[in-house]
Amino acid sequence: MITNISLISLWVRDLDEALEFYTSIMGFEPKDDITMGPDFRWVTVAHPAQPELQVHLTTPSKPLSDDLIAAMQRAQADGGLPGFGLAVDDCRKTYEELSAKGVEFIQPPEERPYGVEALMRDNSGNWMVLVESRDYTPEDFDGAEFG
Structure with missing residues (x-):
């Protein structure tokens, strides 16, 4: 029986x-x-608060085909690969702290029905979402716009 997710891979x-x-x-x-x-x-x-989930940092390489490696490298250069979501306790504060460290943000913190969200890129061009979650219902999304 599967008990949890223990490893995710991230293209860098x-x-x-x-x-x-x-x-x-x-x-x-x-x-x-x-x-x-x-x-x-x-x-x-691994993040110290979640050491059981490791992030495998890997480059596009064999055994992938040369065509797929080239396509992934183009997507990386364009900043077009998704990464993962990160839970934060204060999205605006985390945005300020990471911005001060030179992290590129695609979207500053914005209110969403599910909390406060910001989008950033890592130094490989992967986009990551930072979310300060709050409770919501499906009705909270009525008329919500995302851009």
């Missing part, structure tokens, strides 16, 4: 730069950094 441009970003800027802790043969390095980080 450069493992060292991504590791530095997620540990120094975002507050994650380094976990694994293992060279597995001449062409593969296994790198993971």
Whole structure:
């Protein structure tokens, strides 16, 4: 029986730069950094509040096809790959703190029916959503606009 999600993968441009970003800027802790043969390095980080969920930082590489690697690298260059969502206790404060550290934001904090949301990019161009959640009902979305 499945008990939980323990690992997610995130496509990055450069493992060292991504590791530095997620540990120094975002507050994650380094976990694994293992060279597995001449062409593969296994790198993971985890947030201290959720150490059971590791984020596998990986670059588009073999065994993917050359065409898929090239397409993913183009998507990374365009900032078109989604990352993941991050729960925050104060979206506006987190936005200010990360902005001061040079993090690029696509959208500043905005009120949504489900809370306060901001969109950022990591240093590989992945977009991430920061959400300060609040209770909501389906009716809270009536007439809501997202842009």
